[in-house]
Amino acid sequence: MPAPSFTRPILVLGATGGFGLAVTRALLAAGARVRALVRDEARARRALGEDASRVALRVGDALQAEAVSRAAEGCSHLVHAINVPYPEWDTVMERVTTNVIAAARAQGATIVFAGNVYNLAPRYDVPLTESHPEGPITHKGTLRMRMEHALRDATQAGDVRVLVVRANDYFGPTVRNGGVDPMFLNALAGKALLTLTDPTRAHEMAYVPDVARATVALMGLADGPAFDVVHVRGFVTPTSRDFLEAVARAAGAPARVRRLPWWLIRVGGLFNGMAREVVEMRYLYENTLLLDDATLRRRVPDFTYTPLEQALRETLESYRHHASRA
Ligand SMILES: NC(=O)c1ccc[n+]([C@@H]2O[C@H](COP(=O)([O-])OP(=O)(O)OC[C@H]3O[C@@H](n4cnc5c(N)ncnc54)[C@H](OP(=O)(O)O)[C@@H]3O)[C@@H](O)[C@H]2O)c1
Known part of the structure; x- marks a missing residue:
């Protein structure tokens, strides 16, 4: 897969987290200049490890609109990989999204958002394509739907583009949470x-380095609509x-x-x-809710997923070395 070329810097919000750190690494591998807005510089340096010297760290809180706008100056993309524990979603997630939209608008930038499956109408008999309807059945699903609507609406004026990369539950070397x-x-x-x-049922588990590589490949394409949603598959045993x-x-x-x-x-x-x-x-x-990745395979035909044994080896290796990212 040829590396896409990124001319302007890219801002990652959540670069110490499961998705954000994986995307940061994939962007560095693609030769991009990466900037990260982090709350705690020492924690960020630990999480980034040997890559810390290759990332321009800006210390600030994504809940502060000014901090996001300043960090985004000159950037072509803003990767929104902010997450907080579920009980804080109501107070944090939409506020951060508003700040990301405002900052992206000022730069004419593309927002890259890590979508999940909570906003989708549950259906378990077929893998779900990007045209599958929304229909959340939970409070958090409704909140995610509102976040995606805000992102979609932001593209209407023509000065912001959005790429939502949707995946099921993450696992991988950068992912640490109570599920995995x-x-x-x-x-x-x-x-x-x-x-x-x-x-007794299948449960799709997305290997986050694969989601990140797919994201970076899609970021390098110019063929998507202004509000672009692409599904990435996970492992399904x-x-x-x-x-x-x-x-x-x-x-x-x-x-x-x-x-x-x-x-x-x-x-x-x-x-x-x-x-x-x-x-x-x-x-x-x-239940088994699966995602269909036909769009990704069509748009990035040479994209390959990591074999399961390798993904598990790499993940276990990371746990051996860093039981916790903190
Ligand atoms: N985990 C999954 O299975 C999964 C699956 C599909 C989609 N997603 C979505 O992917 C996105 C990222 O999730 P994740 O699981 O990768 O997150 P995560 O591992 O929990 O990491 C969250 C990141 O957000 C940062 N952050 C939180 N509040 C912040 C603030 N106010 N200002 C600046 N940074 C802040 C954290 O930085 P600190 O180091 O400062 O804490 C950390 O880097 C979310 O939208 C999530 O819903 C997750």
Whole structure:
């Protein structure tokens, strides 16, 4: 795949996070000049590791419109990879999106947004294409729909473009969260792998370096509409138990899987906002919602996905070295 050429700098918001760090690395590999707005410079340097010297760090908070606008000066793209724990989504996610839109508008830039599947109308019998209708059934899904509407509406005046790269649940060397950590850390500790998914059904897991490479390839194309949505596929094993057993095998651990009971999460939800928010997403753990990547394959015909064994090896390796990014 020839590297796209980027002439102006690219601003990444969330460059210490799962998607943002992976995109930062993919952009550097493509020869782009990368700038990152980070809240904590020392944490960012640790997360970026040897790439820290190749990224222009700007310290600031994406909740401050002025900080985003200043960091975006001269940039061709703003990668919106900001995330916060679920209980904070209501107060943070739309505000940050408003700031990103204003900053992009001032630069005539393209916003690159990491879409998820929460805003889609659930359907489990076929992989969903980009024309699949919205139809969120949760509070967080409705919020994500509003965020994507704000991004779409921002393109109407013609001074901003938007690329939404939609994927299912992430895993990979840069991803750390309560969904994937209990799989990979337990596998390395030789313990049963903990999961919320129904082990008898398939659950799509997107390898974030693949999502990031696809994103950078799409950023380098000039063929999309002003509001462009592209789906990236993840790994789909016949059942999620097969995926978990592959993780265990890659770690050299016994293939033991333990499903966390929903009643326990519900009880946890009485005391803990995060557990309450997870319960709302139960439909995605109990059903198989797949994405169709035909658009990506048509637009980037030579795009290749990482083989599963390699993806698991690379992910486990990162957990061995950095149990936590912080
Ligand atoms: N995780 C998934 O499975 C998944 C799947 C599909 C789509 N997505 C979407 O992808 C996007 C990124 O998610 P992620 O999981 O990659 O995120 P993540 O790993 O939780 O990282 C979040 C990033 O946002 C930064 N951040 C948070 N608040 C900030 C603020 N006020 N100012 C500046 N930076 C701030 C964090 O920086 P600090 O170092 O300062 O904390 C961190 O770099 C989200 O929209 C998410 O919904 C995620």
